[in-house]
Amino acid sequence: MTGSSVSSRKVLSKIATNRLQKELTEWQINPPSGFTHRVTDNLQRWVIEVNGAQGTIYANEKYQLQVDFPENYPMEAPQVIFLHPAPLHPHIYSNGHICLDILYDSWSPAMTVGSICISILSMLSSSPAKERPEDNDRYVKNCRNGRSPKETRWWFHDDKV
C-alpha cells in the first residue's frame, strides 16, 4: 500500500461526486476521440482505453489508462497511470508512471478527464521514438514499494515530446 491520498480511498466529497457524474454524462454524450471508457459502477476509478492515433508510431496500438480520483477532486489532480504494458515513450516509465506536468504541479481544477486524455494522446503522438526515459530503471526501482507518481518530485522534461 502507498501512503498517498489516492490509495487511502477516502470517499469522494459531495462536490467531487457531483462533478464526476457530470463528467461521466458529458463523456457518454461526447467522448474524446481515440478513447473508450470501460464502464463500471466505480466512480472513483476509471479505466480508459487509448487508441494510438493514425499516422503516429503508436497507430493501431491500444493501451489502458487508470485514473483514480482523490476525495477533494477537482481541487487535487487525479492519479493517472498506464496499466501494464505501458507504451514505450521517453516520458512514460515502464511501471506506467507518466511524466506530464498537468498531472502534478500544473494541475488546475478547470481541467477534466477529457482534457487530460487529450494531453496524453498529444504527448504520445508527438513522440519521435519508442524508448524509455533515460532514468527508467533507477526510477522504477525507487517506486517498488508501490509509491504513487503524485509523490514523485518530477523534473519535467522538455516540452517538445
Add this chain to the structure above:
Amino acid sequence: MAKGVCSAAVQAEQLKQDGNLYFKKNRLGAAIDAYTEAITLCPDVPVYWTNRALCHRKRNDWTRVEEDCRKAVQLDHKSVKGHYMLGLALIERENYSEGIKSLERALDHGRGAHPNSYMVEEIWQELAKAKYQEWERHSTKRNWDLHKLQESCEMALKEHHVDGDVDVNEQLEALKLVFEKAAEADVPTEVPDYLCCKITLDIFRDPVITPSGLTYERAVILDHLEKVGKFDPITRESLVQSQLVPNMAIKEAVGAFLEKHGWAYKMD
C-alpha cells in the same frame, strides 16, 4: 434603573448559554425553558428567538417555529436563521411562494455575511428543493392543460374538415409540432455551458468574475485560491481573492433561465 437593565441582560445571556448547553445534549424541553426565560428578561434580542425556534424545529413544532422566527426577523430584518427557518415553516404548511421568498432573503443575507459558510450551502439546498417541487407542481398542471387543449383541437380539426383542399393529416402534424414547442421549456435537457461553472460543471449560484474575464462559482474559486494556488484556473494568470467581483449579468441570466426551466433546480 440602568443597573437593572444591565443585570437583566447579563442574566439573559447566561440563560442563553444554559439553553445552548441543553440543546447540545438534546434536552430540548430544558433548552426551550431557558430561552423562554431569556426572552422574558430581554425580549428584544433576536438570537433568543431563533435559538428557541431551532428547538421547536427539532420537535417538528412548525407553528411555534413560525411564531418565533417572525418575531426574530421583525427585530432584525437581516437575521439569516430567522428568515431561513421561517421559510422552512411556511413551506411545511404549503405556503410555497412565501416560503421561497423567505429562503431567498436568508440566502441573500447569508451570502453577504459569510459567502462560504455551511449555512449558505444548507439554505441553498432547501431553496433548490422547494423551487424544484414548485416547478413539478406547476409543470404537471401545465402539461395536463396542454394535453387537454391538444385533444380538443385535434377533435375539432377532424370534425370540421369540410374544405377538401386542406389535408387534415398535415394539419394534425403541424398542430403536434405547435404543442411540442409549447411544452419545450418544461422538458428537462441540459443547462447551457455559459451558465455553468468550469470547475463545478454545474449551474451558477453565486458567480464571480476574474480579471481574465472568466466566471466561476464563488465558493469553489475561493477553495481553489486557498488549496491549489493563486492563479486563474483557466488562463493561469495570477489571481487573488480581492480581485473577484460578482458577475451580476450572469446571475441575472441564471435567474431568467431558472424562472423558465425550473427542472434545472434538481440537485444531483
